[in-house]
Amino acid sequence: MSDHPPCPQCGGTGWKPVERDGARRVVRCECWRTNVADRLMAEARIPKRYQHCALDNFLVYPNEPLMKAVGKARAFAEAFPVVEKGLFFIGPPGIGKSHLATSVLRQAIETRGARGLFYDVRELLRLIRSTFSDGAALGEMEILRPVMEADLLVLDDLGAEKSSEWVGETLNLVVNTRYNENRPTIFTSNFEVKEDDTDIDSLQARVGFRMYSRLHEMCEFLEFDGADYRYCPPNTGPNELLSAWKNQRRPKLPTRSGGPMRAQLKGKTDLKWSGGKAGN
Ligand SMILES: [Zn+2]
Incomplete structure (x- = not known):
């Protein structure tokens, strides 16, 4: 200044x-306003690759669940801080979930002066864990307090963390504190909600049932599928995105009966997402 x-x-x-x-x-x-917004943006920990993200530069194409998600993101950003629930963007990698989450966060910071914070869940856990070592510069609460107290928090890639009792307790603490204090949170996850909640790749199983039901209380779930923006050239238009999305659709993978096949495909995210929701 x-x-x-x-x-x-x-x-x-x-x-x-x-x-x-x-x-x-x-x-x-x-x-x-600009000075405040600049400072708040600098403190929000938004990764460089998402710093340009805005709702206005999010490419949409005829994909109803995706357009619904964008509409809800827009409505949330415009109403913030007067919002009842957070948002939960669910779907395969590359379809724009983090872009949407970051855009809303940015808008809340820049137009409302919100204290916003972005964390990849695994990065957050890693940082908290690093406070346990001897001679750590920060204490656990110095990481956790801003996370619990941010006006708006984005927790990116929920479910990708390796679960343990400690991870469950830590995430439940963050989520429950924010819920009790009425502070909205935006989550993203690559793990879809499955009918079979014993499936180890279901969101329910990844985050645990207690967390899952709390997430339902505090967020609007927005599941979508779509073209992988990461493989689209910079000037891709709606038509190309639509055909990229259509062409990557694959028949739904067998679930119970297809154990070996599922195991083979595990880890190949482009195949793992079967496009099973696409026909709905
Ligand atoms: Zn002035």
């Missing part, structure tokens, strides 16, 4: 005079 010449609008005070209906009053100057 101090390196720049004072703002010509307000002389650096952050307040500028305006005249409305013949009365003079002062309002917040744009420069103040």
Whole structure:
């Protein structure tokens, strides 16, 4: 702030005079908003690859569940902080879940001055774990408190973490605290909700049933499938995205009966997502 010449609008005070209906009053100057937003953005830990993300540069194409997710993201961002529930974007990698989550976070920071925070779940757990070692610079609560207290939190890639009792307790603490304090959270996950909740690749099994039911109480679930943006050239248009999505659809993989086949495909995310939801 101090390196720049004072703002010509307000002389650096952050307040500028305006005249409305013949009365003079002062309002917040744009420069103040920008400075606050810049600082909040810098503190939000949004990874570089997502820093350009905005709802306006999210490419949509005729894909109803995807358009619904974008619409809900937009409505949430516009209503924030007056929102009842968070959002949960669910679907295969590359379809834009993190882009949507980050766009909403950015908008809340830039237009509402929200204290926002972005964490990849595994990175968060790794950081907390690092506080347990001797001579660690930070204590566990120094990582956790901002996560629990952020006005808006994005927890990216839920379910990808290796589960353990400690992981479950830590994530439940974060999620329950935010739930009890009415602080919205946006989650993303590559693991879909499955009818068979004993399937180890179901979201229910990945996060545990207690967490799963809490997530339902605190978020709107938005499941979608779509073209993998990571494999699309920069100027891809809606038609190309639509055909990329259609061409990557595959018949639904067998579930119970197809054990060996599922095992073979495990880890190949492009195949694992069978497009099974696409026909619905
Ligand atoms: Zn100014």
